[in-house]
Amino acid sequence: MKLSEELQWRGFVAEHTLDQISDLDKAPHNFYWGTDPSADSLHIGHLAALMMCACFVRHGYTPYYLVGGATGQIGDPKDTVERDLKGLDEIEKNKVALAKQIIKVTHSPEGTQLVDNYDWFKDIKFLPFLREIGKAFSMTQLLDRQFVQKRIGEGGSGISYAEFSYTLIQGYDFLHLFRTYNIDLQLCGADQFGNCTSGIHLIKRLENAEANCYSCPLIIDKVTGRKFGKSEGNAVWLDAEKTSIFDFYQFWLNQSDEALEDYFKYFTFIMPEELKQILAEHAKNPSARSGQKRLAEEVTKVVHGEEAAKQATKITALLFGDGKITDLNDSDLDLLAKSFPTTKIGAKLIDILVQTSLASSKGEARKLIASNAISINGIKATEDQVIEKTSLIKRGKNKFAVVR
């Protein structure tokens, strides 16, 4: 399968500046993909983009991953409101965290090439920047951008000069990377396409060379119709501290039948032949959720590794399988204790709920008990009680804690 064919099959095709996608098959290029350190973890929106990058890498392309220490100090404008500036300490912290994750998820054998645009922006002087870069941009075009119109128009929330200029910074990145590493292709999510073209424009104008940009569609949650991301508030993080491996696995396990095929293509390395089998198998008996199980396993493997995926699968079997929770042996309990908050026996249920973060306060704990949301070893708890033996506490459908 050629690169262009695989991209199309996987649905990794939105806007691009190539004459035709098959141009990508001719010879591998150096490309970059970047993100801003606006949070201390990547989420599954980024994962889709990284999986697209992985496609290119498998076909011989050389990747560079950019963490935007400079761009992160300004913030990519949203089409609604101005972003709050992040503290420099926070940006620094986020940068380190994201770099680590990118290395982990891409796990390329020859080492992942990371760059940080702060490295070249920290020495840039305002006047030379305006003379070289600012002069290359037409104000009319900058103002014509859709989000700018929305922000400054009636009912808009306004936009600062800083955010307005963001695209110049990102455009300069591309130019710099072109000059330094001969990178002439930028991969991005569809929402970044505009910023990418700023770079193409600069390279054309200042280097008289051709560069291209290739974007993948934003992944839409089939259920809610919203994109996956931090600002949507439905983020599923790649950091196990923020979204536990079990929750991550459960997220995929809970996907609808309709979403399966797309998600396999976006988020796993599974190829057409095998996917066909998986889907056929699933269609025979949808309620067995075999497709979701495989999806959850595969994506968890990509992000958290083989061992973690196995454990999540096993835990799920323990909790939702046929066996009784009271039948669990010690090694099962050890495994559960590793994945869920654990506390000692002898305390009251309400305190345990708070200790294990299943409830954020005693008041909430009481409310949850009153609304039938809490069960102990599979039996609904209707009132506060002292937990005196090893138990599995469950809140709602899939939040757990172990008392032992």
Place this chain on the structure above:
RNA sequence: GCUGGGAUAGCGAAGUGGUCAAACGCAUCAGACUGUAAAUCUGCCGGCUUCGGCCUUCGUAGGUUCGACUCCUACUCCCAGCACCA
């Protein structure tokens, strides 16, 4: 710079002196149903609570009042128009 309009909970949006922790919608969370799905219905939905209450919120800081989201003053930010600039 001037004139007018605006800033309310995660988001959107009511509220124009007491009955406001604040209508309504969306989202979240929980329950029923189910395939750990979807749809639907129900409850919750600022924080804490010994469930009696207590505390903190309506851009910020003051003021008037027994009492302010509601009135006044100043400030910050946004929008629109005008002016300035070109």
